Amino acid sequence: MSNPLLSLNYEPAIESLGGDYFDEVPAADFPQHILRFRNYQLLLKLGLDPAQVTDQHFIEAFGKFHCVRPFLALRYHGYQFNEYNPNLGDGRGFLYGQVRGTDGRLYDFGTKGSGRTPYSRHADGRLTLKGGIREVLAAEALHRLGVRTSRCFSLVETGEALWRGDEPSPTRSSVMVRFSHSHIRFGTFERLHYIRRPDLTKKLLDFVIEYYYPELHLEASNAGVSPAEKYALFYADLVKRVAELVAQWMAAGFCHAVLNTDNMSITGESFDYGPFAFIPTYKPEFTAAYFDHYGLYCYGNQPLICRDNLEKLQQPLAAAIPQADMDAGLAKFGEYYNAAYRQLMLNRLGFEDLPEAEGDELLKVTIKMLAESQVGYHDFFFELRRQFSGTWRDDASQIFAEAEPTDLIAPWRQFYYHVLQSLSADDLDKMADRLRRHNPEQSLLRPTIEAVWEPIAIEDNWEPFYELVKRLQDPEN
Numbered sequence: 001m002s003n004p005l006l007s008l009n010y011e012p013a014i015e016s017l018g019g020d021y022f023d024e025v026p027a028a029d030f031p032q033h034i035l036r037f038r039n040y041q042l043l044l045k046l047g048l049d050p051a052q053v054t055d056q057h058f059i060e061a062f063g064k065f066h067c068v069r070p071f072l073a074l075r076y077h078g079y080q081f082n083e084y085n086p087n088l089g090d091g092r093g094f095l096y097g098q099v100r101g102t103d104g105r106l107y108d109f110g111t112k113g114s115g116r117t118p119y120s121r122h123a124d125g126r127l128t129l130k131g132g133i134r135e136v137l138a139a140e141a142l143h144r145l146g147v148r149t150s151r152c153f154s155l156v157e158t159g160e161a162l163w164r165g166d167e168p169s170p171t172r173s174s175v176m177v178r179f180s181h182s183h184i185r186f187g188t189f190e191r192l193h194y195i196r197r198p199d200l201t202k203k204l205l206d207f208v209i210e211y212y213y214p215e216l217h218l219e220a221s222n223a224g225v226s227p228a229e230k231y232a233l234f235y236a237d238l239v240k241r242v243a244e245l246v247a248q249w250m251a252a253g254f255c256h257a258v259l260n261t262d263n264m265s266i267t268g269e270s271f272d273y274g275p276f277a278f279i280p281t282y283k284p285e286f287t288a289a290y291f292d293h294y295g296l297y298c299y300g301n302q303p304l305i306c307r308d309n310l311e312k313l314q315q316p317l318a319a320a321i322p323q324a325d326m327d328a329g330l331a332k333f334g335e336y337y338n339a340a341y342r343q344l345m346l347n348r349l350g351f352e353d354l355p356e357a358e359g360d361e362l363l364k365v366t367i368k369m370l371a372e373s374q375v376g377y378h379d380f381f382f383e384l385r386r387q388f389s390g391t392w393r394d395d396a397s398q399i400f401a402e403a404e405p406t407d408l409i410a411p412w413r414q415f416y417y418h419v420l421q422s423l424s425a426d427d428l429d430k431m432a433d434r435l436r437r438h439n440p441e442q443s444l445l446r447p448t449i450e451a452v453w454e455p456i457a458i459e460d461n462w463e464p465f466y467e468l469v470k471r472l473q474d475p476e477n
């Protein structure tokens with residue numbers, strides 16, 4: 001039986017741009033190939049029947065790297081902790097191929113841990129098994145929380161011993177395949193500016209708009225929009241997408257940890273989950289990466305940092321877009337961010353919408369209560385879902401009746417009660433459903449990840465990991 005993963009319709013999209021944007025590279029030969037994770041939901045998204053795709057098919061395509069197209073290590077630079085780094089690029093990965101989902105969108109299979117490339121510098125081109133597991137889990141948790149994110153398609157353990165400063169070593173190795181709506185980064189454009197190639201910038205912009213901003217592409221080709229206008233509209237749309245993405249992280253309580261411009265996608269999708277963490281409690285200064293000594297990429301800084309990264313991107317895009325247009329585009333960041341964050345937080349609190357002043361006040365008292373009480377961020381929203389009852393509208397003392405009647409919860413309780421007064425019985429029913437959709441039961445705090453890693457590390461027991469993935473993926477969870 002032929003391998004359905006190799007028989008997909010691979011489109012040479014980036015390949016067709018020519019060799020200025022990538023280097024063709026080989027995949028590493030691994031001593032072992034054990035399939036540890038395959039993403040059932042993504043097979044469906046590709047129109048594949050999971051029953052027809054065997055583990056051996058996965059290993060052939062995404063462990064042994066039987067290929068359909070050449071493997072492309074993409075070239076990029078980036079600002080890392082505000083320092084410009086021209087020595088980047090896919091140093092442990094490549095673009096395996098590009099395929100359409102059943103939604104008509106173009107997706108990349110991008111590898112991580114597949115061997116050395118011209119951009120590996122002194123490093124080994126590998127991914128630790130624990131690193132692979134963490135990225136699988138982060139993406140599935142974020143997806144369930146409604147964050148626009150890349151996801152992992154497969155994870156294969158590869159039987160090598162790796163040495164890492166941040167894991168007890170030797171540690172086990174893996175290779176991951178990521179399913180992403182483009183691996184083109186802000187840093188991809190930064191490199192083109194650095195090598196002074198405005199022609200390549202425009203060519204790549206046309207490509208990005210055609211494949212990842214199809215509505216804009218269509219509008220521009222039909223309505224005779226000038227190229228400069230088209231590029232300006234693209235930047236304005238990107239600002240909106242990034243503002244919405246960071247609002248999604250903030251509402252989810254997610255700290256990405258390494259918001260360098262090489263980790264920012266030009267499609268506004270979230271990816272690269274290294275030292276990330278979900279916040280245990282609401283604390284803006286919470287910092288996830290041990291090497292982020294000054295808390296630059298702390299939880300509360302994320303909106304500012306993303307805005308700043310969009311501003312940094314103006315330098316390369318100035319090859320195609322008038323500065324005034326980019327300024328006008330970026331000026332809307334705050335408005336987009338606030339609107340998206342407000343909407344997502346109201347959803348987590350059970351509401352579709354509220355009158356402006358009331359909604360703003362509810363958000364304010366909620367954040368104040370979360371910050372001052374230091375109650376678990378995840379726990380608060382899950383308990384709201386679990387304990388919510390229509391009787392809350394009739395009797396304020398029923399609201400979180402089990403909670404200690406502390407000074408901290410009392411003002412929140414009073415205001416929540418006040419908001420419930422304007423709702424009908426039907427509204428209250430809908431609230432219960434909304435709370436379920438927006439506040440999953442399963443969280444992904446660090447101890448949860450450690451609790452599934454430990455049995456793997458100690459006795460190669462993968463059951464707790466599979467159970468956790470199942471719960472994270474369950475829309476009813």
Ligand SMILES: Nc1ncnc2c1ncn2[C@@H]1O[C@H](COP(=O)(O)OP(=O)(O)OP(=O)(O)O)[C@@H](O)[C@H]1O
Binds near residue numbers: 123127263272
């Ligand atoms: N073990 C390694 N071997 C070779 N290159 C590496 C290794 N680890 C990181 N790099 C390179 O260092 C840079 C920054 O790494 P970072 O961790 O942000 O990216 P990554 O996680 O490898 O890839 P991605 O951004 O696609 O998730 C990238 O150019 C990456 O390829």
Ligand SMILES: [Mg+2]
Binds near residue numbers: 262
């Ligand atoms: Mg990266």
